[in-house]
Amino acid sequence: QLSDQLSALQEQFNDLMQKVxxxxxxxxxxxxxxxxAGSSLTPNPPGSSTLIEHKPSFDCSxxxxxxxxxxxxxxxxxxxxxxxxxxxxxxSHELVENALYWTGEAYxxxxxxxxxxxxxxxxxxxxxxxxxxxxxxYKLGRxxxxxxxxxxxKEFYQRLVxxxxxxxxxxxxxxxxxxxx
Numbered sequence: 296q297l298s299d300q301l302s303a304l305q306e307q308f309n310d311l312m313q314k315v316x317x318x319x320x321x322x323x324x325x326x327x328x329x330x331x332a333g334s335s336l337t338p339n340p341p342g343s344s345t346l347i348e349h350k351p352s353f354d355c356s357x358x359x360x361x362x363x364x365x366x367x368x369x370x371x372x373x374x375x376x377x378x379x380x381x382x383x384x385x386x387s388h389e390l391v392e393n394a395l396y397w398t399g400e401a402y403x404x405x406x407x408x409x410x411x412x413x414x415x416x417x418x419x420x421x422x423x424x425x426x427x428x429x430x431x432x433y434k435l436g437r438x439x440x441x442x443x444x445x446x447x448x449k450e451f452y453q454r455l456v457x458x459x460x461x462x463x464x465x466x467x468x469x470x471x472x473x474x475x476x
Contacts (some may be wrong), residue, residue: 313363313393325357352472355385359394363387371401392422396431408438429459433468 330433331466361376378398399414415431415438425431452468452475459465 299470302463302467310367353384355381355388355428356390357379358385359388359390362394363397366397366401369404371404374398374401375405392425392427395421396425396427399431399434403434403438406441408442411438429455429462429464432459436468436471440471440475449475 352453357380358377360375361379365371365374365377375398378394378401381388382394382398385391395414395418397416399411402411402414412435415435417455418431419428419435422428424443432451432455436455439445439451440448449472452472455467455468456461456472
């Protein structure tokens with residue numbers, strides 16, 4: 296029981312650290328962009344009195360942070376929609392792999408396990424060395440377990456134990472494997 300509580304606390308701690316990191320990035324990025332944020336009005340060439348409105352480009356960091364906050368607030372469908380837009384508009388952004396993970400988490404929270412599986416699989420196949428791989432493998436196992444696919448769940452749990460032994464997720468997967476015997 297203490298082990299389960301410790302695992303839960305570790306997971307909460309990891310989530311909080313990601314949130315702190317996201318808030319720091321949002322604050323830092325917004326300070327840098329402050330002078331160019333919003334629309335600006337620039338005069339036309341000399342001799343013209345009309346003003347041209349320049350719309351700002353899509354702010355990928357702010358979009359990610361806003362979507363992440365929606366996850367933390369439990370607004371899972373809104374978070375999915377926001378992460379989907381972020382991934383579409385910011386294909387090469389460094390946080391796309393995190394967005395895939397959190398999209399999967401949001402689907403999982405909505406008990407839409409097949410969609411969660413699709414997102415976690417996309418993350419693992421696209422970002423083979425992602426820091427989120429062990430967490431995604433665990434959630435793949437959980438999603439399959441929730442759908443009653445015990446053998447598939449065992450497969451992901453075992454892969455997690457084999458490839459990421461010693462991690463919190465591997466320990467949790469080991470416990471799940473014992474339950475599924």
